[in-house]
Amino acid sequence: MSASSCRPLVSILGDSISTFAGCNPAGFDVFYEGQRCEATGVTRREDTWWQILVDAIGGELLANGSFSGSMVEGAGFPAASSGERIAALSRDDKTPDIVVVFIGINDYGWGGTANQAAGRGRAVPDAALDCEPRIAQRAAADAAECFEDAYGAMLAGIRESYPEAQVWCCTLCPGRLLHSEAPTFIRRLRGVDFQLYNRSIRKQVESHGCKLIDFASFELDYEALDGTHPTARGMRQLAAMAARAMSEQGALDASVSDALFQEAFAGTQMQSRDICEKPDCLECSFARATGNTWSLVCEKELAHIG
Numbered sequence: 001m002s003a004s005s006c007r008p009l010v011s012i013l014g015d016s017i018s019t020f021a022g023c024n025p026a027g028f029d030v031f032y033e034g035q036r037c038e039a040t041g042v043t044r045r046e047d048t049w050w051q052i053l054v055d056a057i058g059g060e061l062l063a064n065g066s067f068s069g070s071m072v073e074g075a076g077f078p079a080a081s082s083g084e085r086i087a088a089l090s091r092d093d094k095t096p097d098i099v100v101v102f103i104g105i106n107d108y109g110w111g112g113t114a115n116q117a118a119g120r121g122r123a124v125p126d127a128a129l130d131c132e133p134r135i136a137q138r139a140a141a142d143a144a145e146c147f148e149d150a151y152g153a154m155l156a157g158i159r160e161s162y163p164e165a166q167v168w169c170c171t172l173c174p175g176r177l178l179h180s181e182a183p184t185f186i187r188r189l190r191g192v193d194f195q196l197y198n199r200s201i202r203k204q205v206e207s208h209g210c211k212l213i214d215f216a217s218f219e220l221d222y223e224a225l226d227g228t229h230p231t232a233r234g235m236r237q238l239a240a241m242a243a244r245a246m247s248e249q250g251a252l253d254a255s256v257s258d259a260l261f262q263e264a265f266a267g268t269q270m271q272s273r274d275i276c277e278k279p280d281c282l283e284c285s286f287a288r289a290t291g292n293t294w295s296l297v298c299e300k301e302l303a304h305i306g
Contacts (some may be wrong), residue, residue, distance in 0.1 A: 006276075007059050007060065007072075008058070008060070009060055009061075009094060009095075009096050010015070010054045010059040010061055010097070010099075011062045011096035011098070011100070012064045012066055012099075012102070013066065013080060013085065013089060013100070013158075014064075014101070014103045015068060015070050015103050016029075017031075017066075017180075017228070018049070018064065018069050018102055018172060020045050020048050021033035021037070023045055024067070025063075025088050028065075028068075029067055029070075029123060031068040031229060032048070037227055040229060040232060041232035041233075042232050043232075045272075047232045047235055049230065049234075049235040049236070049239040050064065052102065052260070053100065053239045056239070056252055056257065056260060057079070057252055058262065058306065061099060062090070062094055062096050063096070064096075065085055065088030065089045067085065068294065069106060069117060069121055069122030070085075070103070071107045071121075071123070071150075072104055072107050072147060072151050072154055073107055073112065073147055073149075073150035074091075074113055074116070074124075074125045075113065075125045076125040076126065076127050076128075078123045078189070079150070080101075080150075080222045080236045081150045081154040085213060086154070086158055086161050086298075089158070089161070089162065090161075095115055095161075095164075096162055096165050096245070098165060098166045098167075099158055099165050099166070099168070100168045100170070100213075101154075101155075101158075101168065101170065102168045104147065105172055106121070106123070106192055108147075108192075108295050109189060110139075110190075111136070111140070111190035111192060112139050112146060113131040115136035115137070115139065115190070116128070118132070118133060118134045118136055119133070119134070120133055120292065121292075135291045135292055136190075136291055137190070137291075137296070138190050138191045138280060139190040139191055139192045143192045144193075144196035145200075147182075147200055148200035151201060152207065154163075155204055155205070155207075155208040155210060156208065159208055159209075166211060166251075167210040167211065168211045168212070168242075169201060169205045169210050169211070170214075171212070171213070171214050171217070171256065172198055172201070172215065173217065173221075173222055173238065174216075174221050174272050175221060175222055175224035175234065175296065176222065176223060176224060176227065178226075180302050182271065182301040182302060183184055183272055183275050183301065184227055184275075184302060185227065185275075185297075186276075186287065188279060189254075189281055190280055190281075191280035193214070198214075206217075211246075211251075212245070213241070213242045215238070215241050215242070215245075218241050218244075219271060219273075220237070220241065220265070220272055221271075222234040222237040223270070226297070227288070227295060227296050227297035236264040237270070239264070240257065240260040240261040240264035240265065243257035243260050243261070244257040244258075244260075244261055248300060275298060275300055278301060284298075287299075
């Protein structure tokens with residue numbers, strides 16, 4: 001722990017949802033900066049889900065090694081299973097006491113590295129760019145299995161690099177488009193069920209002796225500007241669920257998590273549910289986008305957009 005404060009040092013490993021201007025390593029792509037901060041209301045680091053959680057733990061942020069657009073799987077940096085991403089969880093010769101991992105939504109959205117490379121995603125490893133560009137289509141049949149292998153490799157790397165750290169891993173959570181009274185999240189975008197990715201996370205968490213923040217088990221959506229990137233309220237909702245999951249495992253005081261949960265979800269109806277039985281969303285008129293600019297928004301049951 002930090003010698004000066006005796007507070008646990010916390011590091012974050014994530015994707016765009018966990019980035020914020022000035023808080024990520026130099027050269028890492030960031031989503032929450034400039035106009036995006038104004039649009040989401042996430043204008044300060046204190047508005048992010050991870051800083052709210054770090055404060056709830058009574059910890060101190062050591063490093064935020066999140067990279068916008070990144071996947072867990074991939075042929076090198078910036079894939080989260082790469083050595084460079086794992087090394088970014090330490091700073092100034094200090095190592096974390098706690099690592100919180102929240103990543104995988106881009107693995108689901110792309111449906112695997114072949115689609116990410118062909119579609120020229122924002123965070124494609126250089127080694128994967130030798131294929132011809134094309135419009136990304138269906139995921140490979142083994143996409144969830146490949147994700148699971150990469151997730152396991154990532155956790156093995158974290159365990160090897162930081163053997164004394166507690167490692168908390170978050171399942172993926174459905175977002176809901178801002179101002180929508182109904183769920184909007186797509187659960188089989190490219191033909192592989194979203195829940196298969198969460199099953200993979202749970203399996204690897206258990207296999208590597210890590211701890212689970214099971215967002216999906218709450219069966220709640222979080223508020224998101226575009227259906228994926230949290231608003232300020234969505235950040236508080238993610239933090240509240242994470243804090244409750246940790247408090248249920250004795251990692252923080254239940255009164256703290258209860259207060260966060262009550263504030264974040266007060267006056268909302270955010271129950272999550274599957275809104276479509278189609279096997280995939282390709283060429284569906286209700287899907288906002290399914291190609292190289294994919295979106296996890298289904299407009300089938302939109303009740304209101306302000």
